[in-house]
Amino acid sequence: xxxxxxxxxxxxxxxxxxxNILLPQNDYIxxxxxxxxxxxxxxxxxxxxxxxxxxxxxxxxxxSKRPTNFSNNKKNNSKKVTYLLIVLIFVYILCWSLHxxxxxLLITLQPNEVSxxxxxxxxxxxxxxxxxxxxxxxxxxxxxNK
Numbered sequence: 459x460x461x462x463x464x465x466x467x468x469x470x471x472x473x474x475x476x477x478n479i480l481l482p483q484n485d486y487i488x489x490x491x492x493x494x495x496x497x498x499x500x501x502x503x504x505x506x507x508x509x510x511x512x513x514x515x516x517x518x519x520x521x522s523k524r525p526t527n528f529s530n531n532k533k534n535n536s537k538k539v540t541y542l543l544i545v546l547i548f549v550y551i552l553c554w555s556l557h558x559x560x561x562x563l564l565i566t567l568q569p570n571e572v573s574x575x576x577x578x579x580x581x582x583x584x585x586x587x588x589x590x591x592x593x594x595x596x597x598x599x600x601x602x603n604k
Contacts, residue, residue: 462493491565502558506551513543542601549593557587 466479481489520540560583563576 488565494561494565498558498562502554506554509547509550513547517543538601542598545597545601546594549597550590553586553590553593556583559583 462479465481466477469476469478481493483489517540520536560580564572564580567576
């Protein structure tokens, strides 16, 4: 799929000027479903694979290269870094996977199938996804104080 800015434009509708995105339609898949799946693949799956891959490599290096002549304090610091990386990855996956689960769920449902419980789920998962950025400094702060 081509970048989204190619389909954005400003339209005049009676007395109102509207900035909107008009995606092209085809017979195989709805454009909004295609865009959601495209965003899911490039905006979540690819980054999550890279994050997990490189952080697992870092954790393996931390565990395998741990010298035996270090004091207990330095060993504990190495363990703290390992646990911090695991927690940060887990929080990222938790927050954003719920967001993308919601997005995929929404493209499969009809507008009249959205219940009140699902509306609360939509609000909570949206807040979790955007609050993910604020979680990192707090997690680092709490791990450094232990």
